[in-house]
Amino acid sequence: xxxxxxxxxxxxxxxxxxxxxxxxxxxxxxxxxxxxxxxxxxxxxxxxxxxxxxxxxxxxxxxxxxxxxxxxxxxxxxxxxxxxxxxxxxxxxxxxxxxxxxxxxxxxxxxxxxxxxxxxxxxxxxxxxxxxxxxxxxxxxxxxxxxxxxxxxxxxxxxxxxxxxxxxxxxxxxxxxxxxxxxxxxxxxxxxxxxxxxxxxxxxxxxxxxxxxxxxxxxxxxxxxxxxxxxxxxxxxxxxxxxxxxxxxxxxxxxxxxxxxxxxxxxxxxxxxxxxxxxxxxxxxxxxxxxxxxxxxxxxxxxxxxxxxxxxxxxxxxxxxxxxxxxxxxxxxxxxxxxxxxxxxxxxxxxxxxxxxxxxxxxxxxxxxxxxxxxxxxxxxxxxxxxxxxxxxxxxxxxxxxxxxxxxxxxxxxxxxxxxxxxxxxxxxxxxxx
Numbered sequence: 001x002x003x004x005x006x007x008x009x010x011x012x013x014x015x016x017x018x019x020x021x022x023x024x025x026x027x028x029x030x031x032x033x034x035x036x037x038x039x040x041x042x043x044x045x046x047x048x049x050x051x052x053x054x055x056x057x058x059x060x061x062x063x064x065x066x067x068x069x070x071x072x073x074x075x076x077x078x079x080x081x082x083x084x085x086x087x088x089x090x091x092x093x094x095x096x097x098x099x100x101x102x103x104x105x106x107x108x109x110x111x112x113x114x115x116x117x118x119x120x121x122x123x124x125x126x127x128x129x130x131x132x133x134x135x136x137x138x139x140x141x142x143x144x145x146x147x148x149x150x151x152x153x154x155x156x157x158x159x160x161x162x163x164x165x166x167x168x169x170x171x172x173x174x175x176x177x178x179x180x181x182x183x184x185x186x187x188x189x190x191x192x193x194x195x196x197x198x199x200x201x202x203x204x205x206x207x208x209x210x211x212x213x214x215x216x217x218x219x220x221x222x223x224x225x226x227x228x229x230x231x232x233x234x235x236x237x238x239x240x241x242x243x244x245x246x247x248x249x250x251x252x253x254x255x256x257x258x259x260x261x262x263x264x265x266x267x268x269x270x271x272x273x274x275x276x277x278x279x280x281x282x283x284x285x286x287x288x289x290x291x292x293x294x295x296x297x298x299x300x301x302x303x304x305x306x307x308x309x310x311x312x313x314x315x316x317x318x319x320x321x322x323x324x325x326x327x328x329x330x331x332x333x334x335x336x337x338x339x340x341x342x343x344x345x346x347x348x349x350x351x352x353x354x355x356x357x358x359x360x361x362x363x364x365x366x367x368x369x370x371x372x373x374x375x376x377x378x379x380x381x382x383x384x385x386x387x388x389x390x391x392x393x394x395x396x397x398x399x400x401x402x403x404x405x406x407x408x409x410x411x412x413x414x415x416x417x418x419x420x421x422x423x424x425x426x427x428x429x430x431x432x433x434x
Contacts, residue, residue, distance in 0.1 A: 027191070034338070046220070048338060050297040056325050070320075071320075073302070078251060087099045104227075125418060150345055174350060181195075224296065252286075379400055399422050
């Protein structure tokens with residue numbers, strides 16, 4: 001059915017093994033995503049089924065439409081941003097139906113951009129240093145949330161944060177989970193995050209911290225959280241959620257693009273070393289998955305870098321993505337297990353910290369030798385966790401970047417779109433609530 005883009009017929013057995021490998025490495029999202037969004041007031045069962053629905057749609061489109069061994073699922077970072085920033089308004093909880101209006105409208109824009117050359121122009125306009133800084137800043141943001149959920153760090157009235165209670169059983173269990181998982185990753189064990197969660201889950205069960213209300217049952221019924229563009233736009237205008245929409249669009253676009261191109265290069269699917277056949281189809285697959293996810297109640301999807309594990313196992317075609325989709329379908333029936341596991345922070349928090357650490361690795365690509373490049377990047381990375389907002393970090397980076405370039409007489413080096421972004425973000429910082 002599928003053909004490798006370069007090597008003719010594929011080995012079905014190898015592709016299925018690659019799909020299983022990819023699924024195991026990314027299966028943590030089935031637990032972590034509902035756990036995070038639950039803190040924004042979104043019912044666990046809604047996020048659970050929406051996470052799987054978006055992943056199935058994305059993987060099937062990646063398989064049949066794009067023919068790539070790349071899995072799609074709700075991305076880490078944007079879910080935390082939604083839960084801890086978007087879902088609050090002027091310090092008060094915001095109804096999740098209204099909050100999801102931002103994801104819904106962003107996903108519509110994402111689909112439009114993916115169907116036109118505008119996507120490429122937008123990606124090329126954003127300075128590379130800011131792209132890497134945003135990824136690294138999101139990594140710190142996620143890791144901070146993970147440490148806080150695990151109790152490894154705690155609130156402090158004087159210094160804002162301090163070391164948590166290391167005598168607490170819950171904290172010790174989280175530290176053990178972190179230690180076990182990083183050890184597995186050091187030994188390059190595929191699915192280390194998932195295996196680490198299983199190990200801590202077993203320990204939690206025997207300690208009496210984990211209780212199951214069944215193992216297998218019919219999945220929850222999907223619910224349409226948002227579907228009307230007119231009412232969604234009205235909610236965005238009423239609550240001033242423009243920054244959230246812009247952030248979702250901006251981060252999702254270059255995150256998916258960079259991941260897809262990197263994975264395709266690893267798989268040897270690039271043509272003439274630089275061109276990716278049917279790249280537009282891969283981006284459309286991700287954008288439609290994001291749209292489906294927003295309708296049912298989850299944050300933007302992304303091509304998963306964990307697909308690299310499947311590619312390393314021999315995945316070269318859509319069979320790999322199709323296998324992942326089938327495994328996501330099967331996982332729907334294990335809702336009681338996922339719901340039980342999500343109730344123990346020590347099981348899920350280490351995954352947040354480790355994923356965050358991997359994202360922070362992008363700092364190595366930042367040009368630290370030029371101050372006009374380094375400082376905006378530093379500001380992005382620093383302010384995301386400290387202001388508890390990805391949008392604030394991006395905004396400050398885009399404002400300071402052109403200012404420093406102008407001060408050094410390098411205004412010609414900046415794409416005109418960056419000046420437009422700077423003005424828009426400055427207006428958002430001044431006039432909108434944070």
